[in-house]
Amino acid sequence: AQKVTQAQTEISVVEKEDVTLDCVYETRDTTYYLFWYKQPPSGELVFLIRRNSFDEQNEISGRYSWNFQKSTSSFNFTITASQVVDSAVYFCALCIGNAGGTSYGKLTFGQGTILTVHP
Amino acid sequence: DGGITQSPKYLFRKEGQNVTLSCEQNLNHDAMYWYRQDPGQGLRLIYYSQIVNDFQKGDIAEGYSVSREKKESFPLTVTSAQKNPTAFYLCASSRQAGGDEQFFGPGTRLTVL
Numbered sequence: 319a320q321k322v323t324q325a326q327t328e329i330s331v332v333e334k335e336d337v338t339l340d341c342v343y344e345t346r347d348t349t350y351y352l353f354w355y356k357q358p359p360s361g362e363l364v365f366l367i368r369r370n371s372f373d374e375q376n377e378i379s380g381r382y383s384w385n386f387q388k389s390t391s392s393f394n395f396t397i398t399a400s401q402v403v404d405s406a407v408y409f410c411a412l413c414i415g416n417a418g419g420t421s422y423g424k425l426t427f428g429q430g431t432i433l434t435v436h437p
Numbered sequence: 438d439g440g441i442t443q444s445p446k447y448l449f450r451k452e453g454q455n456v457t458l459s460c461e462q463n464l465n466h467d468a469m470y471w472y473r474q475d476p477g478q479g480l481r482l483i484y485y486s487q488i489v490n491d492f493q494k495g496d497i498a499e500g501y502s503v504s505r506e507k508k509e510s511f512p513l514t515v516t517s518a519q520k521n522p523t524a525f526y527l528c529a530s531s532r533q534a535g536g537d538e539q540f541f542g543p544g545t546r547l548t549v550l
Binding site for chain 1: 468470477478479480481482485487495496525527529531534535536538539540541542543544546
């Protein structure tokens with residue numbers, strides 16, 4: 319079975335601070351995909367990034383960066399110079415990529431981290 | 438514009454009534470999904486469909502039913518057998534199952550009175 323743990327339930331920062339959201343996952347499969355989604359107050363989930371298990375390169379997109387480490391089963395997300403518009407719930411998720419398995423195609427979500435950025 | 442639509446945004450029903458939530462996508466995606474979100478919790482998978490005329494139970498399928506007669510539509514029925522139906526329901530689709538990113542609709546907030 320797959321599991322995703324986001325240990326930080328809530329984080330509160332002041333604008334312009336950097337903030338890192340932690341994500342730890344568990345799976346026995348060797349082919350899998352990791353995702354981050356943002357859920358603003360409107361409720362709709364917004365896709366941020368997908369990373370497959372064979373690509374450990376870190377990625378940067380503007381103020382967002384992701385650190386994928388298979389050795390520690392972690393996929394952490396950092397927001398640099400946070401802004402009020404970054405306030406949202408952030409979800410980390412895991413999907414198995416091996417066709418034929420019972421979990422194939424199913425996204426397993428963490429509990430989410432509520433990020434509040436104060437002006 | 439391509440996307441996923443869910444209707445209605447808010448839905449109220451009396452206890453014991455079945456209710457159907459609509460989900461339509463014009464992204465030409467093969468796979469579609471239904472999730473349930475409760476306050477302070479992550480999303481849990483109810484049902485998913487990898488292709489037309491096929492669907493599988495997710496982690497919390499009891500009390501729910503689905504159909505996938507058309508590629509673009511994946512309606513979810515919340516039956517009276519669902520013990521605690523009040524929740525936020527999100528529909529998603531992906532190009533294919535198995536690792537493609539899933540795109541989500543705006544959600545339907547169901548309240549059972």
